[in-house]
Amino acid sequence: MIYEINDLEHRRVSVEERSQSLEKLKQDDQRAESKLSMYASVTNIIPSLDDELKISGLNKKVVEKFEFDASKKLSAFDTCNRIWKMIDK
Numbered sequence: 001m002i003y004e005i006n007d008l009e010h011r012r013v014s015v016e017e018r019s020q021s022l023e024k025l026k027q028d029d030q031r032a033e034s035k036l037s038m039y040a041s042v043t044n045i046i047p048s049l050d051d052e053l054k055i056s057g058l059n060k061k062v063v064e065k066f067e068f069d070a071s072k073k074l075s076a077f078d079t080c081n082r083i084w085k086m087i088d089k
Contacts, residue, residue, distance in 0.1 A: 043087050 040046045047057040057066060066086060068079050 043083075045083065045087065 036047060045057050068074060068082065074082075
């Protein structure tokens with residue numbers, strides 16, 4: 001009987017830990033969505049998250065699609081500068 005009680009207690013703790021992990025993941029997702037929304041609002045660029053190997057999106061100012069291919073080995077600095085140039089158009 002005591003083993004069953006201990007087993008149930010371990011299960012309860014495990015369920016609580018999973019619940020807390022799930023809640024933290026939900027908060028992280030909401031935080032990421034807020035950051036993307038703020039980024040899109042400030043820069044007028046809507047990022048496309050379809051392909052992790054490419055940086056792409058839509059420039060709302062001139063309704064122009066863009067894409068930076070990761071295979072071209074652009075540095076993070078050069079990629080950032082190109083995005084800033086699009087924002088300044």
